[in-house]
Amino acid sequence: METVLQVKGLSKQYKKGIYASHNVTFDVGKGEIFALIGPNGAGKTTTIRMISTLLQATEGDAIVAGHSILTEPDMVRKSITYLPDEAGAYKTMTGREYLEFMASIYADNGEQAYEFVKRGCEICELGDRLNDKISNYSRGMARKLLLARAIMPLPALAILDEPTSGLDIINALEIRRMIRKLASEGMSFLLSSHNMLEIEYVSDRVGIIAKGELLEVGKPAELIEKYGAQNLEEVFERVVLDREVL
Ligand SMILES: Nc1ncnc2c1ncn2[C@@H]1O[C@H](COP(=O)(O)OP(=O)(O)OP(=O)(O)O)[C@@H](O)[C@H]1O
Numbered sequence: 001m002e003t004v005l006q007v008k009g010l011s012k013q014y015k016k017g018i019y020a021s022h023n024v025t026f027d028v029g030k031g032e033i034f035a036l037i038g039p040n041g042a043g044k045t046t047t048i049r050m051i052s053t054l055l056q057a058t059e060g061d062a063i064v065a066g067h068s069i070l071t072e073p074d075m076v077r078k079s080i081t082y083l084p085d086e087a088g089a090y091k092t093m094t095g096r097e098y099l100e101f102m103a104s105i106y107a108d109n110g111e112q113a114y115e116f117v118k119r120g121c122e123i124c125e126l127g128d129r130l131n132d133k134i135s136n137y138s139r140g141m142a143r144k145l146l147l148a149r150a151i152m153p154l155p156a157l158a159i160l161d162e163p164t165s166g167l168d169i170i171n172a173l174e175i176r177r178m179i180r181k182l183a184s185e186g187m188s189f190l191l192s193s194h195n196m197l198e199i200e201y202v203s204d205r206v207g208i209i210a211k212g213e214l215l216e217v218g219k220p221a222e223l224i225e226k227y228g229a230q231n232l233e234e235v236f237e238r239v240v241l242d243r244e245v246l
Pocket residue numbers: 014015020038039040041042043044045046047
């Protein structure tokens with residue numbers, strides 16, 4: 001399988017001697033959905049922000065679509081989109097204006113921007129509400145708009161922090177199906193989530209991270225078997241508790 005993301009010993013020390021993320025190494029193939037799961041403060045956002053070129057790594061490197069975050073950050077940014085957990089949109093814009101504005105940043109020309117907006121409008125399924133101000137959207141509607149924004153340029157790698165946070169069951173299901181469909185068409189995903197059931201359903205592989213260390217990587221079904229667990233939640237509990245005992 002072609003590799004789209006190679007993370008090589010990425011570390012971050014916010015304070016000297018204290019690692020928020022330590023020697024994190026994993027890769028993501030083309031069309032693969034990889035999820036980082038871990039408790040609060042585990043280092044998920046720190047790792048994702050380094051890969052997204054928003055935070056400078058203390059050590060290590062990551063190669064995105066053949067480009068190093070250290071030496072070619074501009075090329076990396078062209079290959080990814082990033083949806084942060086607490087992303088806000090410009091509330092005074094309408095949904096359509098927001099997609100148009102973001103498309104003008106992502107696209108190389110007007111024709112491509114038009115295509116991106118068309119795709120974004122289809123993905124978010126907001127219909128006529130796209131003409132309303134974002135300040136009038138529910139949390140779920142705003143989240144769908146932001147997801148559409150992240151996916152409409154068809155990046156090589158979409159990095160989504162808590163992709164379905166704030167969405168009801170039906171909308172969350174739709175988003176998961178959409179992620180699976182786009183992955184089957186070749187888009188790669190790096191997700192982060194606390195929702196183990198969602199991750200078990202949507203991910204090809206998961207990485208369990210705690211206290212900055214990536215402790216396990218594998219397919220959900222394989223990890224469930226390895227740990228004699230009922231589900232990913234139990235795997236997670238065992239991996240993290242085992243670690244605390246050490
Ligand atoms: N700007 C910062 N300065 C100092 N320490 C930070 C900073 N950002 C994060 N940290 C610390 O780094 C560690 C990892 O935080 P991070 O946000 O990466 O965790 P997370 O796994 O994304 O957590 P959550 O699930 O709660 O969002 C935590 O101990 C956190 O307090």
